Amino acid sequence: MITLFYQVSKSETSLSSLRFISSFSSFKNPGVFRSRDDDFSNSCNPFQLINHLNQKPKPTIKEIKITHTQCFKVGFTQSDIFVANSLADLYCKSGSMGDALCLFEEIPHPNVVSWNLMISGYNQSLRYEGSWGLFRKMQDLGFEPDRFTYGSVLSACAASRNVHGGEQVYGLVVKNGFFLNGYVRSGMIDVFLKSFCLEEALRVFRDVWCKNVVCWNAIIAGAVRSGENWLALDIFHEMLCGVLMPNSYTFPSVLTACAALGELQFGRGLHGWVVKFGFDEDNFIGTAIVDLYVKCGIVDDALKVFSRMKIHNVVSWTAIISGFVQMEDSVSALEFLKKMKVVGIEINKYTVTSILTACAKPEMKKEASQIHCWILKFGFYSDPTVRDSLINMYSKGGEIDLSEMLFWENDGPKNVDSWAVIISGFAQNHNSERTIEMFCKMCREGLRPEKFCSSSVLSIIESIDMGRQIHGYIFKDALVFDVAVGSALFTMYSKCGSLAEAYKIFKQIHEKDEVSWTSMITGFADHGYPNRALNLLQDMMDAKYRPDQVTIAAILTACSSLPSLWKGKEVHGYALRVGIAKDTVVSGALVNMYSKCRFLTYARRIFESMPRKDLVTWSSLISGYSKNEYVEDSLMLFHKMIFVGLETDAFVISSLLGMTAKLTKLKIGKQLHARIVKVGLDSDPSVGSPLVEMYSKCGNVEESQEVFDTIEQPDLVTWTSMIVGYAQHGKGSEALRVYDLMREKGIKPDLVAFVGVLSACSHNGMVEEGYFHLNSMTQDYGINPGLRHYACMVDLLGRSGRLKEAKTFINNMPIQPDALVWGTLLAACKVHGNVELGKLAAKRVHELEPSDSGTYVSLSNILANEEQWEEVLNVRSSMTDAEVTKETGWSSI
Template structure:
């Protein structure tokens, strides 16, 4: 219609007369040709004497309407009526448009189509549907443009049933093979998550219309059916339809989503061959492909070759650098974007804010905030949300609250979710929960994102169950992201069965939810169930990724299940991820934990790229399996390669240094740790305390202990155990009391150190007191190590009979450690009869342990029973037990 209205004034007048004056008007109003000519020219000039780059305002439209009414010819000229209707639609005055339309005595199909498109343009989709129904009941046969408009209305209002009715009418009217109509129906289904129905519509007729191909391919991409989109593209390319820029944009998006860079390069070749490379949308899709697939250099190259760049292409390259965590380059491109005066939108701003969301970018972040205020983007809610997120990531929680407070009466649930997430990220769980509760007071109902953020940081299972009940009531529980947060919360609190119940209720489980549930089973030692879930995942045709396989390998590591680990390794090789960094590191850890360090080494050597985790896994694997020299060599190679060492690696190698007490390695490592700034880490501090203690430097251990600002339970325990091992029981007990005053609750390992300290100082009454305190004050049931410490305490004090009675009254069955401790006491005090009993019990419990035989042999040698010594050595030969040879650095 617009093309008809805006024709050049130089067209001949009889053409207008024939086109826009109904025959009825001519019959009823026999105007002479000259007056008709002048009238048409006047009407045409009224609608043509405007700047066409601007939309008409309601005031301008009503002025034109009044001028036409003066001529008293509005009812006689369908061109004027349609033009005026079009203007009312464009000026968003649909009420005036409808009143004018109702006054047209004989509306044409163009008139009806103007109303349909007008309602769509003004987002009044239900009214568009009503006018179509009225048009049909009035006896007008819709054309392809009518169907296109009503399909758009049904799509936007998600009226699938109405769309099906329209499609049936189109088929009845002979539009079955019309590509424009079928594309509308395909678009309706794909935009309402009914891709299978869209595919059936597409396949009903063999199609060579590029519009239909584009509709189904873009629909597949929209519904995350990326491989289907690629298959459709292959079919299209093999037929008679030539892909255009829209096709290439969609298919490049599919390659990007799949991470299929090589396939994307093939499509890029097609683009060059078809000459579609100059299309700005295609060029942007190519840049996006290379950027998101990790080839940022190629993305920059393609970006530089684009003849025309719009705001989307600039934002795409900036986002590419953000994804690569290259904030400096992202800001440089933003600076260039401003220099060339390119358009900047809110997506550009949010990308730059993400680039600034790092502690080291604090200065740039603070400078960027005033620019946003100056340019007016501060009024955009998405920009404010990104500002809150940025300040959260750099630890400026007060600035987060400032931005949030400046929003006033906030109704956007997304903003609340971002602020709750900011509190959670900065360990302010109380304030996050308080904000969550405030939403209800303000009359808001938290959505899945708000609930997910709170579930990630709650410290009370009861409160988590309350949120679970709310999600049931609000109908959110079936959402995949919220469901994943719920079952992860239950898993974190040890309620693995409740976790699995939530998982089963999620409708469309994605790869992340499957992986999270598998990881939950793995963390709780349910390896069989984790494997069963992995099989179900594969059966559901959801391909496990590196994260999934890493989770299942973690379970194999925890239970030292080498057979299952090998099965996963085989599957990883079969699907082509066996040498990937993430899986490779997990395999190295699994083989190390299963005491197969040779296999761990082979996996490590086969990895084309080795990261910090894989190096650390191998070093710790050697250390845990007693391969101390190999651990040191691997650590040295790691340093020579330039790989940054982390706390995990340092803690492992400090354990080796604690064993190699005479090498001076500990001092060298301590210097290296201080130089790299890792000495502030708690795990490293604890390892240093332990290392110095085992090396006999208890004073150095105390110095390290005093330099740690925030002590955790492991560090306190390491210091207590260190003092106990050095016979400084009183110092150990003083540290224990200081720990209690600091509000730190001991665990079972701490009490081993405390009881050991009592043993070294002969503090029998204190030992009984602390043993009783374990259960009474802290609810910790004593184990074999605690009872062995008490037996050692009584034995050192010469109270052997009391030690024997103590063993007889133990609530648990005494193990070999307890009897061997008593045997050692009998050896010191030369109690042959009790020693004979203890020896008998040790042999019954550990008949294959070389250490037990050595202890017995030494006992009989000390009391002069050489015949018994010979018997013990004969028994060792008979059972095949061998004593490991001793070694020394001296």
């Protein structure tokens, strides 16, 4: 065998023999080698010496040099190319490239193996420029590279991301006929992939059909690294269709793609193949399967695979811990960390960051402190990723002060990622002032915000002016076209009520994802544009995006706003078809939609079928019953909600109080008031306002005032309820006193508040005050009066007997009077017996609302009071001719 090996080395070597030579150092059996003849003693036989060194795990430089000296003494380094190459290979593997190069330059006639060993040695030493320089020198001296040469130099180009050099080498590959070699082609594919040039890698891959599984593995792995997971699965499918069998290097990449896409069913199929082909004991494949089940939320299956693995490395342990973190099972995550430490697995930074995420909860403060101490003890704190995770853990646990302390504790320069974490922490704690302040500090230090940082800042902005400034800033960095930043930007505009600007940004995003579509649909649905939301859903489905639970819930909100039972049923049918109708979010939205569409039978049926009912769902159904005046059903459901242990919230109480106020059920209202006091909602303005209104409508304005006085910071709605309550009970002076007090508190009145003020003036005959407040709307607050405000003024003038002035006022209105305005004048004419003006007012009402029976009755009563019986008959005859019937009076008593 050694004679054959010697003869091969002396020649230019065939491809098959080169493979044999390149694996020489892996031979461990000393019996394989024999001396070439009997001229050498055993002590100085170079083949035995070299074989002896190859048996050692890592021979020292001293041992290699001793062997080199022995070979030199007997002249083998100059006369035997095999011995010289073997020594050079030993120097390369020991990392002594200087000695290897000196030996290489002493070889009188180096062959292609010699060059290959040196180029490979430079690669092993990470000296890729040396590999490239040696390759060029080889060409200049006229040596013809072989497939191993090309493969090694392409590896150097890939590691150094030298795309231009790689393309030059590949040109020689094509020229010299090595194009079909899978080893060379996989090297060129790797060059492009490591330089993030996936399209060029695909071009090389698809130039000719390749039967080498290495090339397929390289392109699949590259696609996964580039985030093109669907492409990776498509190529894997092509591989199978081409009757190529995957190997142990194929499955980890394909399983990773399935994990990223959440393709559980396909992943299970791959798991079956792994078991069938006997790869289930491969540690890398087992870890990838664990990761797949974890990311798909099937932690039980992940644990089964993990338990069957013979070797558990840090990656598989970390994957299991991450699974528990994903399920928000922090206790199990910490237990597995303890087990991991017991069996002696060395923990890395990825394990630490997963555990920090598990402790990022307010209830895990004690564990968070312990993990922090442990990190300091074992030296993980110096890692920037761990430090950022610590900052994030404390901010999510509500300890934003500790987060900031850790952030400033690092005196060195802070990178963008660290700034993004602390800015996100302030945003999550709803501290908009500090969020923007830290954002500005980061920018002043010359750092450009990345997409995560920009999205965090945009999430807390509530002022459209500030939002536009941030928009301008991120526009300069072209971040606005990123789907995450773009979505945060148009969500900000949507939240600030500027739907036009939000939609403009949305259309500028080239590659929209499900989140961006859903955010825009939600914006339209929540801000009173339900039809736009429905149209956008159709566009989303036309673009081949599948609506998820959040999208469906937003669309059901739009159907509730219309309200459109027919559209709502369509959406319900779609949710049933795709299997998400049982989801808690979707079920709650369906209950809300059917309740608002007054289809309470279906609402109750879905409600009863829900395995878990949240507070929002209970509130929706109770609100539906309340608004439709189902007193018994709403109260029974409210009692049941309390019985199952759910807390009473402001929305439920407001709904019930609204029903109570409408039906003037004072006894029920007082019971609800007692419940409000018991649960501590009596100082909440959102509850106080309907409570004030309830007592007012039930005729107890004094109780309204008492409730009002208990509210710590009444909002505009609560102030308005108090003003309207006094006005309706004829207490104009008290109403105006409350109005003046409201302005002193710095609260600006709105359209509804001015209706209450003008009503107070009307009920108390305060004409001059009425004119003053009407003018104040425009002059002091820039509010244009509406028809209700003008109707209040007409009522005020009519009650005061100034009918002609009221007519002149109507004629001078800047907007066209409606039936309400003329009807108010007609009512005043009835009180004061003004027939002529009454006829005019009735005529105008008839023109605007021909079917209004009240106008005929009012005019008839005016004429009857003046004993104009003939005119009375004419009015009743006109009423008959117009087929208008008077509604029958009824009483609730």
